[in-house]
Each structure stands twice: as structure tokens, then as C-alpha cells.
Amino acid sequence: MHKIALAGCGRISKNHIEAITKLKEEGLAELVACCDIIPERAIEAAMKAGGSCKSYTDYSQMLKETDTDLISICTPSGLHPYQAIEAAGAGKNILSEKPQGCSLEACDRAIEAADKAGVKYMVVKQNRFNPSIQLLRRAYEKGRFGKIYMILANVLWTRPQDYYDMAKWRGTYELDGGCLSNQASHYVDLVQWFGGEVQNVTSQYSTQKIKMEAEDTISVALKFKSGAIGSINATVLTYPKNLEGSLTILGEKGTVRVGGFALNKIEHWTFADEDPMDEEVTNTSEAPQSVYGHGHLPYYRHVLDVLDGKTEPMCTGKEARKTVEIIMTSYGK
The missing domain is CATH 3.40.50.720 (NAD(P)-binding Rossmann-like Domain)
Known part of the structure; x- marks a missing residue:
């Protein structure tokens, strides 16, 4: 044990x-x-x-x-x-x-x-293990999208001032970061996991309501080496509650949107060619009680x-570094 x-x-x-x-x-x-x-x-x-x-x-x-x-x-x-x-x-x-x-x-x-x-x-x-994301990954690895044109992630959540006031480190660049580093980091990971090597990153962000050092709202634009475009939008100012945590992939031969409030439901699934995996779409939806989902187990x-030596790690420190690099570049650091 x-x-x-x-x-x-x-x-x-x-x-x-x-x-x-x-x-x-x-x-x-x-x-x-x-x-x-x-x-x-x-x-x-x-x-x-x-x-x-x-x-x-x-x-x-x-x-x-x-x-x-x-x-x-x-x-x-x-x-x-x-x-x-x-x-x-x-x-x-x-x-x-x-x-x-x-x-x-x-x-x-x-x-x-x-x-x-x-x-x-x-x-x-853990979101890589969401049933909806696992099915999406299988379609991606099978080449069903053809050339990928665009990948979009939206994290439209809410966090009250009380959340940040619980501890002095919250919302600081040194120990936490803003909504991109904290709430949206899993979405940054998924965008680069499907998009591949990133060529360029630009961003616009601001702190409009929450009293903290880092941002409460941000929009990030990415260009991948493949030529595809990525977009990540995140905020903690959604009224009155969490609205959306989604990932959309637009490709030459397929379009998929995984939504819900935490990547827990396939909302659109269309490909040029049919495949037996299409029958699994309705069985991938979950109803998690929190934005963390059920992926930790x-x-x-x-x-x-x-x-135990049975498999190679899905996300090593070197793999996770790719997400941190996108976040730090978005912050101009």
C-alpha cells in the first residue's frame, strides 16, 4: 500500500x-x-x-x-x-x-x-480525466478534426471579495496570481494540450472590482505553431454565480464544445464522418457539486x-511548465 x-x-x-x-x-x-x-x-x-x-x-x-x-x-x-x-x-x-x-x-x-x-x-x-474531455481527446488523437483552426476556453465564474479576504496571499502575484493563474489554469492547460506548441501570446487584463493585486478579468490570445488561434477568457465577476467553464475546438472536419460550469457536459459534437464513439456522447455528462469536478480520484x-511502473505520467513537471509559461507571458513576467 x-x-x-x-x-x-x-x-x-x-x-x-x-x-x-x-x-x-x-x-x-x-x-x-x-x-x-x-x-x-x-x-x-x-x-x-x-x-x-x-x-x-x-x-x-x-x-x-x-x-x-x-x-x-x-x-x-x-x-x-x-x-x-x-x-x-x-x-x-x-x-x-x-x-x-x-x-x-x-x-x-x-x-x-x-x-x-x-x-x-x-x-x-484532473480535468484531463473528465469523461467529456477523455472522449474529446480520443476524437482528437484519431484525427477526426483534421486541421484545427481555433481553440476557445471560457471561465466565467464568480468569487466574492470575502474569498480573497480569507488569506493575505490570495490574489497576489507572488503566491497566487489572478483569475488566469488560479481559476483558469486547468483551461490554459487544455488549450495548450490540444493546440500544441505555442508561438505567440498576448493579453489584456484588468482589476475592476476585487480588491487585490492581480487581475479579476483577462483575455488571452494565442497563436500556435500549427497556425491555429487560441482564445482564453476568464473572470471572477460573473453575476450572480458561476456561469460557464467551457472548451471549444473548431476544426476542418469537426466542431466540439464541452461546457457546463466546469467542463462537465458535451454541448455540441459534430464531425464530417460518423464513428462508434459518437454514441458515447450522452453518457459523458456529469453533475459535479463544485468546479473541481470528480477528477481527483x-x-x-x-x-x-x-x-508502480505501469504507465508514464500524463503531466510531469516539464509538461505543467507549459501552462505556467503561458500564464507568466500573459502577465508580462
């Missing part, structure tokens, strides 16, 4: 704990330690995990004392690469939440540290397969 330690017991950690708990029921993995600078959070997370899970407030101490083969990092984004470096130094495999970091330099140092230590360095991209299954 794989032993996992968790760094950061805030908002997203719930999804990790639930996924690991399910894997424990199957005899595949267990959470043996949790760490958070707020003691109550670490204790609560350890209690949810059950068993002999131990709580810590010192990350370095947890790494030193805990016998684990995977560290899951769920702390503020800007800390991710630095804690990955420390985990690599301790000989631990790494699973980092998105985004990989808030600077390319830090991400590169983390990639180098993991390579030097010979440990796995993976980044959570299948992603953890994938991670365990990687650790």
Missing part, C-alpha cells in the same frame, strides 16, 4: 483526502501525515483521514519523520515549487496541485531538483500506476 503525506489542508485538500480515503478502502494507498501552519486544520484533516494519520505544522519535520513515497502539495501556488524542491531533496515523489508555481524560475529549479533526485514530479490536471489512480 502506498503511503501519502499531504502538505496544506485548505480548500482543495478535501478532494485529495476523499480520493485517498477511497483508495484506502481498496487497499491501494493511505494518508499517513498532514501538514498545515494552522494546527486546527492539520488535526481536522488527520481525523478525516483516520487510522494512524499524524498531523504536523512543520513541513520539514513531516518530510524527515514520515515514511512516505508520495508528497501531495496543496499549499498556496507560489509555494508549490519550493516545497517540491524540498520533497525531492528528501527522496519523495511529488504530486503538486495546480498551478505548478508562480514563476518559471522556481518551476525550473523544482524540475531540476526532481531530475537530480530521481523522483517522480507530477502536477494535478482517477488522477490519483493514474499517479499510483505511475509509481
Whole structure:
């Protein structure tokens, strides 16, 4: 059974704990330690995990004392690469939440540290495992689109001022970023995953309502080496609630739009030629209770397969770096 330690017991950690708990029921993995600078959070997370899970407030101490083969990092984004470096130094495999970091330099140092230590360095991209996105990927890899002309992503969500006021690091460029880096990073990942090598990135952004350093609204234009055009629009100012989280691909022989409020429903699926996979479209829709979806469990299954040598990682540190580069370029950094 794989032993996992968790760094950061805030908002997203719930999804990790639930996924690991399910894997424990199957005899595949267990959470043996949790760490958070707020003691109550670490204790609560350890209690949810059950068993002999131990709580810590010192990350370095947890790494030193805990016998684990995977560290899951769920702390503020800007800390991710630095804690990955420390985990690599301790000989631990790494699973980092998105985004990989808030600077390319830090991400590169983390990639180098993991390579030097010979440990796995993976980044959570759970939306790649959404049933709708999996079906879309199969159509893409089968060449059903022909030449791709345009890829569009819209993240039209809402976050109140209270969300940013919960912690001083929220909405800062050093530790969080704005709506592109935080809310839309999975969509940036998908746009580049389907679009391929990026040739040029430009953006327009502003902070219109939320009192924070980074942007609350942004529009990013990309040109891919293939000649295709990409567009990413993100905001946290949608009234009165989350409206849309969508990905649209326009190709020579096909058009697909995956929508809902979190890439959970295929809303348009048209190709020049029929294929048996078309019959699967109606079965891919989900009704997640949050924008995080249901992808953490299948992603953890994938991670365990990687650790067991059964498959290659879908999103390594080097792959995740592509998303960070687009975000940092959009910010002019």
C-alpha cells in the first residue's frame, strides 16, 4: 500500500483526502501525515483521514519523520515549487496541485531538483480525466478534426471579495496570481494540450472590482505553431454565480464544445464522418457539486500506476511548465 503525506489542508485538500480515503478502502494507498501552519486544520484533516494519520505544522519535520513515497502539495501556488524542491531533496515523489508555481524560475529549479533526485514530479490536471474531455481527446488523437483552426476556453465564474479576504496571499502575484493563474489554469492547460506548441501570446487584463493585486478579468490570445488561434477568457465577476467553464475546438472536419460550469457536459459534437464513439456522447455528462469536478480520484489512480511502473505520467513537471509559461507571458513576467 502506498503511503501519502499531504502538505496544506485548505480548500482543495478535501478532494485529495476523499480520493485517498477511497483508495484506502481498496487497499491501494493511505494518508499517513498532514501538514498545515494552522494546527486546527492539520488535526481536522488527520481525523478525516483516520487510522494512524499524524498531523504536523512543520513541513520539514513531516518530510524527515514520515515514511512516505508520495508528497501531495496543496499549499498556496507560489509555494508549490519550493516545497517540491524540498520533497525531492528528501527522496519523495511529488504530486503538486495546480498551478505548478508562480514563476518559471522556481518551476525550473523544482524540475531540476526532481531530475537530480530521481523522483517522480507530477502536477494535478484532473480535468484531463473528465469523461467529456477523455472522449474529446480520443476524437482528437484519431484525427477526426483534421486541421484545427481555433481553440476557445471560457471561465466565467464568480468569487466574492470575502474569498480573497480569507488569506493575505490570495490574489497576489507572488503566491497566487489572478483569475488566469488560479481559476483558469486547468483551461490554459487544455488549450495548450490540444493546440500544441505555442508561438505567440498576448493579453489584456484588468482589476475592476476585487480588491487585490492581480487581475479579476483577462483575455488571452494565442497563436500556435500549427497556425491555429487560441482564445482564453476568464473572470471572477460573473453575476450572480458561476456561469460557464467551457472548451471549444473548431476544426476542418469537426466542431466540439464541452461546457457546463466546469467542463462537465458535451454541448455540441459534430464531425464530417460518423464513428462508434459518437454514441458515447450522452453518457459523458456529469453533475459535479463544485468546479473541481470528480477528477481527483482517477488522477490519483493514474499517479499510483505511475509509481508502480505501469504507465508514464500524463503531466510531469516539464509538461505543467507549459501552462505556467503561458500564464507568466500573459502577465508580462
